Amino acid sequence: MSTPISLDTIPDLCRIENVQKEDMQERCMDMTHSIYPHDKIFGDYCTIQEYIHCPPQTTFEYLAETSNLLEWTYSLRDMTYDEERNLYEFTDAVGGKTKCYCRTVAHRDAMTVDYHCAWDQGDELWMIYLMRVIPAEPVLNKPGSVVLWTNCHHPYYEKNPYPQQAPADRKIWVGDMWPMFYAGHWIEMQNLKKILEHRHASLR
Amino acid sequence: MEPISLQGVASYLPDSVVDNDFFRLASGIDRHPMFRGTHLRHHIDHDESATSMAVKAIQRLAEKLDLDVARDVDVLITNVTLADLPFVGCGAAITGELKLNPRYIYDLQNGGCVSFIFMLELAQLILQSTQARSAILCNLQTAAGRVFSLEDNRKLPQSCVPGDGCGVAYVTREGNNPVLTTVTRTHGNFANDMEVKAPDGRHWWQPGATAFNIDFDETKIASIVARGNRLVPEALYQALKQAGLGSQDVDFLVTNQPNRIFLRNWRESVQLREEQHIQTLAEHGNLFGAAIPICLERGIDDGRIHPASNLLLGGFSHAGDYSAAAIVRWNG
Numbered sequence: 001m002s003t004p005i006s007l008d009t010i011p012d013l014c015r016i017e018n019v020q021k022e023d024m025q026e027r028c029m030d031m032t033h034s035i036y037p038h039d040k041i042f043g044d045y046c047t048i049q050e051y052i053h054c055p056p057q058t059t060f061e062y063l064a065e066t067s068n069l070l071e072w073t074y075s076l077r078d079m080t081y082d083e084e085r086n087l088y089e090f091t092d093a094v095g096g097k098t099k100c101y102c103r104t105v106a107h108r109d110a111m112t113v114d115y116h117c118a119w120d121q122g123d124e125l126w127m128i129y130l131m132r133v134i135p136a137e138p139v140l141n142k143p144g145s146v147v148l149w150t151n152c153h154h155p156y157y158e159k160n161p162y163p164q165q166a167p168a169d170r171k172i173w174v175g176d177m178w179p180m181f182y183a184g185h186w187i188e189m190q191n192l193k194k195i196l197e198h199r200h201a202s203l204r
Numbered sequence: 205m206e207p208i209s210l211q212g213v214a215s216y217l218p219d220s221v222v223d224n225d226f227f228r229l230a231s232g233i234d235r236h237p238m239f240r241g242t243h244l245r246h247h248i249d250h251d252e253s254a255t256s257m258a259v260k261a262i263q264r265l266a267e268k269l270d271l272d273v274a275r276d277v278d279v280l281i282t283n284v285t286l287a288d289l290p291f292v293g294c295g296a297a298i299t300g301e302l303k304l305n306p307r308y309i310y311d312l313q314n315g316g317c318v319s320f321i322f323m324l325e326l327a328q329l330i331l332q333s334t335q336a337r338s339a340i341l342c343n344l345q346t347a348a349g350r351v352f353s354l355e356d357n358r359k360l361p362q363s364c365v366p367g368d369g370c371g372v373a374y375v376t377r378e379g380n381n382p383v384l385t386t387v388t389r390t391h392g393n394f395a396n397d398m399e400v401k402a403p404d405g406r407h408w409w410q411p412g413a414t415a416f417n418i419d420f421d422e423t424k425i426a427s428i429v430a431r432g433n434r435l436v437p438e439a440l441y442q443a444l445k446q447a448g449l450g451s452q453d454v455d456f457l458v459t460n461q462p463n464r465i466f467l468r469n470w471r472e473s474v475q476l477r478e479e480q481h482i483q484t485l486a487e488h489g490n491l492f493g494a495a496i497p498i499c500l501e502r503g504i505d506d507g508r509i510h511p512a513s514n515l516l517l518g519g520f521s522h523a524g525d526y527s528a529a530a531i532v533r534w535n536g
Binding site: 023 | 236237238240361425429430434436437468469470472473
């Protein structure tokens with residue numbers, strides 16, 4: 001397939017034809033800092049990743065089973081399932097008696113597991129946890145899984161769209177914790193890693 | 205033991221100043237990233253030597269601090285990028301020219317762009333463990349005129365970055381401006397990533413028709429940038445920790461000045477404002493080891509460094525073989 005001619009009409013593309021190598025190197029150096037404020041890295045997206053010494057299929061299946069959130073998450077507890085709506089209901093204990101709703105969308109071929117969630121109501125599932133399991137063999141040359149996990153900073157994190165649905169005495173909102181998502185998710189990822197590695201090791 | 209004191213600094217810059225056109229015309233390249241950081245630089249002249257530069261700088265230091273150099277210098281420590289003779293440093297020649305009477309002379313070849321801090325640390329060891337009471341530290345950068353101005357090298361845009369100069373400091377066993385702490389690190393695995401190369405592949409001491417140049421292994425450029433971004437903040441924070449200070453306690457940062465990106469990154473790493481980082485990259489270029497004392501003098505002479513300032517010094521050398529940091533409490 002040849003490059004479409006229309007590229008010429010798109011301004012400011014950085015391609016070797018219009019940006020010399022030394023200018024590219026300068027751009028890259030300019031973008032490379034010694035330190036980065038937390039916001040620069042985790043402002044609008046929070047992506048974390050971890051290696052887990054457990055076969056990728058097993059990791060995928062564990063993540064795809066929604067009830068396992070009871071194990072590896074910090075605070076999702078007391079699960080019930082509404083078959084008609086295909087919707088799980090948890091208590092998210094960081095929010096006291098807050099209900100957290102979840103619908104899991106898993107694709108076995110791509111090994112993606114997306115948790116479509118929301119606090120307080122299950123009609124608009126806007127808190128979306130995007131997980132992808134990658135076989136470690138081709139990317140790290142060792143057995144096991146790499147798990148990628150991304151959240152995007154949906155505008156609702158800034159402002160609760162359904163305040164009337166919240167428990168009356170609850171003061172916090174899930175979005176208040178966005179600056180701590182990296183830390184919180186990293187800790188939960190370690191839970192996931194420990195559980196899977198423990199069980200996988202005991203199976204061997 | 206009481207910390208040694210940095211009593212004062214002085215410098216000498218060669219008269220010959222060249223602008224970017226000197227390199228632009230030779231290279232035939234009009235715009236290049238290398239031309240953007242440095243606009244002017246001094247080049248050592250043919251009839252000048254590292255020794256003669258040091259003599260002038262030390263004479264200025266003696267004038268500023270009212271020293272009798274024959275009496276008041278117990279230790280002389282030097283570091284020269286490209287010395288006057290291949291086998292020896294400049295210590296003995298400087299001593300002869302100025303009629304100094306030091307008990308100890310050391311010509312250091314390590315430390316490169318942060319040799320000033322290695323020299324400070326060595327001075328501390330000597331002043332605290334011998335009868336010696338005072339030392340002159342002498343940083344000489346001569347490679348700009350001696351290597352990077354040569355016909356073959358002028359064509360390369362990166363040759364516009366180095367600049368020559370001499371920075372000297374006077375330190376004493378006791379005094380007003382204590383050196384609160386020093387950190388020096390050697391990273392032996394990075395020792396061979398800076399190369400002295402000639403186009404015909406000969407060693408630098410072998411005869412040939414082309415100039416040798418100093419360059420970095422191209423395959424390691426990204427890695428060297430990453431090293432600078434990591435090693436220097438590590439050293440700066442180690443010095444702060446040893447001194448029991450936080451970055452908010454730092455009034456001024458003085459580092460070596462290889463390029464504007466490193467300067468920005470090191471300053472950002474300790475969260476200082478641009479005006480708190482004293483540097484002369486645009487007008488002096490990369491002064492190698494002489495940068496720290498020359499910039500210190502700049503900050504003191506223009507009144508920016510006021511009494512009761514905490515000065516954080518730091519940097520790294522070559523391709524990352526040495527890194528260092530120090531903190532001086534400046535009381536004037």
